[in-house]
Amino acid sequence: MAVTLDFIIQAFQMVLVLALAPLLTGLVRKLKTRLQRRQGPSIIQPYRDLIRLARKEVVLAETASWLFRATPYLVFATTWVAAALVPTFATGLIFSWSADLIAIIAFLATARFFLALAGMDVGTSFGGIGSSREVMIASLAEPAMIMIVFTLALVAGSTQLSIVAEVFATSGVGLRVSLGLALLALIMVAIAENGRIPIDNPATHLELTMVHEAMVLEYSGRHLALIELAASLKLLLYISLIGCLFLPWRLAPAGAGIEAMAIALGIYLVKLAVGGTLLALFETVIAKMRVFRVPDFLGAGLMLGLLATLLLFVTRSL
Amino acid sequence: MTVTQLQALIGAGKAVENHRPVPRAIVSESTWREAIGALAAERCSLLGLWATPGTVHMAVCEGSEIGVLSLDCADGHFPSVGARHPPAIRLERAIADLTGLEAAGAQDVRPWLDHGKWGVRRPLGDRIETDGPPPPYPFLTAEGAGLHQIPVGPVHAGVIEPGHFRFTANGETVVRLEERLGYAHKGIEALMAGADLERAAKLAGRVSGDSTVAYALAFARAVEAATDCDVPPRALYLRALMAELERIANHLGDIGAICNDAAFAIMLAHCAVLRERVLRFAADAFGHRLMMDRIVPGGVGTDLGAEDVTALRGLIKTIRRDFPRLVQLYDRTASLQDRTVGTGHLRPELARRFAPGGFVGRSAGRSFDARMTVAYPPYDALEFAVPTRAEGDVNARVWVRIEEVEQSLGIIEQILASLPAGDLIRDIPARGGEGLALVEGFRGEVLAWVRLSDDGTLAHCHLRDPSWFQWPLLEAVIEDNIVADFPLCNKSFNCSYSGHDL
Numbered sequence: 089m090a091v092t093l094d095f096i097i098q099a100f101q102m103v104l105v106l107a108l109a110p111l112l113t114g115l116v117r118k119l120k121t122r123l124q125r126r127q128g129p130s131i132i133q134p135y136r137d138l139i140r141l142a143r144k145e146v147v148l149a150e151t152a153s154w155l156f157r158a159t160p161y162l163v164f165a166t167t168w169v170a171a172a173l174v175p176t177f178a179t180g181l182i183f184s185w186s187a188d189l190i191a192i193i194a195f196l197a198t199a200r201f202f203l204a205l206a207g208m209d210v211g212t213s214f215g216g217i218g219s220s221r222e223v224m225i226a227s228l229a230e231p232a233m234i235m236i237v238f239t240l241a242l243v244a245g246s247t248q249l250s251i252v253a254e255v256f257a258t259s260g261v262g263l264r265v266s267l268g269l270a271l272l273a274l275i276m277v278a279i280a281e282n283g284r285i286p287i288d289n290p291a292t293h294l295e296l297t298m299v300h301e302a303m304v305l306e307y308s309g310r311h312l313a314l315i316e317l318a319a320s321l322k323l324l325l326y327i328s329l330i331g332c333l334f335l336p337w338r339l340a341p342a343g344a345g346i347e348a349m350a351i352a353l354g355i356y357l358v359k360l361a362v363g364g365t366l367l368a369l370f371e372t373v374i375a376k377m378r379v380f381r382v383p384d385f386l387g388a389g390l391m392l393g394l395l396a397t398l399l400l401f402v403t404r405s406l
Numbered sequence: 407m408t409v410t411q412l413q414a415l416i417g418a419g420k421a422v423e424n425h426r427p428v429p430r431a432i433v434s435e436s437t438w439r440e441a442i443g444a445l446a447a448e449r450c451s452l453l454g455l456w457a458t459p460g461t462v463h464m465a466v467c468e469g470s471e472i473g474v475l476s477l478d479c480a481d482g483h484f485p486s487v488g489a490r491h492p493p494a495i496r497l498e499r500a501i502a503d504l505t506g507l508e509a510a511g512a513q514d515v516r517p518w519l520d521h522g523k524w525g526v527r528r529p530l531g532d533r534i535e536t537d538g539p540p541p542p543y544p545f546l547t548a549e550g551a552g553l554h555q556i557p558v559g560p561v562h563a564g565v566i567e568p569g570h571f572r573f574t575a576n577g578e579t580v581v582r583l584e585e586r587l588g589y590a591h592k593g594i595e596a597l598m599a600g601a602d603l604e605r606a607a608k609l610a611g612r613v614s615g616d617s618t619v620a621y622a623l624a625f626a627r628a629v630e631a632a633t634d635c636d637v638p639p640r641a642l643y644l645r646a647l648m649a650e651l652e653r654i655a656n657h658l659g660d661i662g663a664i665c666n667d668a669a670f671a672i673m674l675a676h677c678a679v680l681r682e683r684v685l686r687f688a689a690d691a692f693g694h695r696l697m698m699d700r701i702v703p704g705g706v707g708t709d710l711g712a713e714d715v716t717a718l719r720g721l722i723k724t725i726r727r728d729f730p731r732l733v734q735l736y737d738r739t740a741s742l743q744d745r746t747v748g749t750g751h752l753r754p755e756l757a758r759r760f761a762p763g764g765f766v767g768r769s770a771g772r773s774f775d776a777r778m779t780v781a782y783p784p785y786d787a788l789e790f791a792v793p794t795r796a797e798g799d800v801n802a803r804v805w806v807r808i809e810e811v812e813q814s815l816g817i818i819e820q821i822l823a824s825l826p827a828g829d830l831i832r833d834i835p836a837r838g839g840e841g842l843a844l845v846e847g848f849r850g851e852v853l854a855w856v857r858l859s860d861d862g863t864l865a866h867c868h869l870r871d872p873s874w875f876q877w878p879l880l881e882a883v884i885e886d887n888i889v890a891d892f893p894l895c896n897k898s899f900n901c902s903y904s905g906h907d908l
Contacts (some may be wrong), residue, residue, distance in 0.1 A: 093843075108480040118897065120671075123669055123671050124673065124674075124675035124676075125675050125676070126675055153763065213554065213556040213557065214556075216554075217556070217889070220577075263532045284670045286669070286741060289669040291669075291671070292566040293562075293563040294563070294564065294667060295558065295811055296556075296558065296563075296889050296890055296892050296893055297561055297667075299892045315710065372671070372672055373672075373739075374670075374739075375668040375669055375670040375739060375741040375742040375744070375745055376668055376669035376670075376745070377667070377741060377744065377745070378744070378745065378888065378890070378891065379578055379888055379890065380578070381744070381892045
């Protein structure tokens with residue numbers, strides 16, 4: 089019976105991230121347009137877009153190989169699994185043993201690898217530009233992410249998200265310089281990984297400036313729907329990750345009652361809304377940076393991560 | 407008094423009667439070559455190069471003096487201007503496409519406006535029927551290890567006009583950009599030939615929609631010059647008012663759009679609000695948002711009522727209140743400045759050679775402004791400055807626009823203070839003649855040249871968009887910039903496709 093319940097809760101979490109992801113994207117878009125004194129589309133527009141795209145015919149380039157057709161499913165599946173592994177409202181779920189930070193990074197890297205290949209598959213120049221820029225960004229964002237993981241693991245003694253979150257929530261880790269640096273680095277990586285301003289502009293129509301959008305320029309119909317959904321999931325994943333690592337309070341522990349679960353769920357929704365609002369604010373007050381400035385930005389993220397790790401080697405109390 | 411080079415060139419030819427307000431002379435081939443030499447030595451600048459059947463015409467400007475040199479091409483050839491003075495290259499290619507007159511000695515003889523899809527070649531010349539697929543267009547080459555090409559357009563992802571850009575890039579760095587234009591060719595010159603003034607004025611106002619006031623004004627002034635017709639003073643002031651409103655609206659739109667290309671959308675949103683206020687005022691006061699067809703040969707077709715004056719004063723107050731805050735937002739956003747400062751640098755020597763008008767020239771130290779240099783009425787009676795910058799980058803082009811908005815607001819206030827009463831329009835006498843007019847649009851100077859038949863209809867009309875001398879410079883400024891900065895450079899130039907393609 090307990091196992092069944094665990095399965096149900098785990099399944100609920102998986103469906104929850106999938107259902108919430110477009111809403112978060114819609115919220116960020118709506119807030120951004122309101123900040124620009126515009127009306128903007130409805131907050132549920134991303135759902136309508138996904139339904140519309142899913143109904144549409146897929147237009148494939150003549151030069152597209154099986155890789156191009158398989159990539160959307162692969163990207164969606166890996167991103168979904170990664171997003172579902174991050175503790176959203178509860179820790180100690182039945183699959184938590186697999187919710188390892190390194191595994192999540194690996195899932196996302198796999199998705200990116202295939203998307204970059206698919207970008208080049210058709211042979212258009214924009215896909216190539218997008219892939220090359222994406223890989224350049226990734227080559228700097230991934231080491232920074234690894235450094236962040238090291239920092240967290242050194243403090244918590246584990247790379248499993250559930251355990252890290254529990255340690256941070258309960259054992260009085262307190263304010264630490266190293267964790268502050270890691271949080272800053274994680275935010276920078278999250279911005280770069282999700283292709284947000286100032287690294288990339290998800291709303292642009294200028295082919296020459298795109299990164300993520302250039303890679304997926306050739307996709308249409310249900311393929312595009314899957315990729316858009318995966319992008320939304322990734323944004324949700326990073327906000328959830330920051331929430332569960334750095335604001336881990338009131339996460340429902342294993343075997344918690346329905347009431348605790350409901351409170352934790354409510355708090356999770358608040359975390360998402362706050363994260364989305366901050367993102368919209370940040371994107372409104374800053375312009376996109378030159379492509380060649382991106383290494384500086386991510387280099388700073390990498391250095392912060394490195395500094396956080398080194399501090400912990402110097403003294404365990406920082 | 408010393409004789410200027412231009413006076414000497416005009417004096418060497420046979421003066422044409424009934425060409426107003428500037429002289430036109432039919433010159434010999436040797437004088438034509440001398441003129442080319444003067445252009446190449448940058449003693450004069452090229453204002454326009456066009457052809458009527460069997461004759462090429464070159465409008466040249468030296469200081470504030472303007473003159474037209476005409477050369478009869480008996481054998482269908484004329485000495486190439488572009489061979490020694492590159493700004494003329496595309497104009498010559500367009501002449502060859504439209505009339506079949508060929509520039510002897512030109513290096514680039516590829517077609518320009520004609521993409522082989524008109525069903526006819528040389529539509530203004532001997533009209534040769536064609537069919538079959540269009541011939542391939544050879545792009546200029548760039549060779550080297552690691553170079554790759556990026557074709558962009560003619561259909562773009564944004565709602566903009568059609569044009570093809572062929573980038574050759576080394577990674578992210580642009581090695582060469584080549585433009586291909588002509589997709590928006592409408593055959594304006596052919597439609598103009600034989601048209602009556604009413605229809606021709608409408609056509610002129612539709613050459614480039616965002617500059618419809620400037621084009622209508624240039625055309626009207628050319629016709630009035632050709633027929634030696636005076637315009638009532640009130641009409642002159644209302645024309646200037648419309649021209650300044652058009653300038654403000656376009657500059658506001660451009661400033662926002664440039665920032666939007668750096669993903670700073672909030673500037674676009676706020677600038678668009680101000681621009682919309684200007685357009686709505688135009689719709690209320692003049693009955694058309696873009697003030698299309700409001701300027702007609704002989705005067706204006708609309709008046710400014712007392713309540714419109716009040717509304718206009720309110721509009722100026724609103725812009726004066728809101729605009730400085732936006733300028734401050736632009737100036738104080740470091741991430742935005744990082745994108746615009748130093749990007750797309752136009753070298754001053756190129757600005758001198760190509761003599762681009764508008765913000766492109768004025769951002770690189772060239773202070774030419776037809777309102778000041780030609781000083782057509784009522785600008786001769788108004789106080790204003792021509793803002794110039796020396797840096798030549800995107801930031802300088804934004805700043806020239808910002809300062810021009812402020813100047814235009816001042817001009818409108820002066821117009822309101824001294825708006826004369828009286829008639830709005832005078833009849834254009836049906837007589838032949840030739841006229842040339844230079845009018846400052848928001849992009850730069852629009853040149854209009856008309857030849858009227860004795861019955862008052864159009865025999866020929868040539869309209870030269872300021873973009874002709876700006877498009878080639880866009881190719882130059884993007885070199886060694888990164889591919890991702892092209893939209894920013896392009897928007898800061900904001901050249902017209904439709905006005906250029908005619």
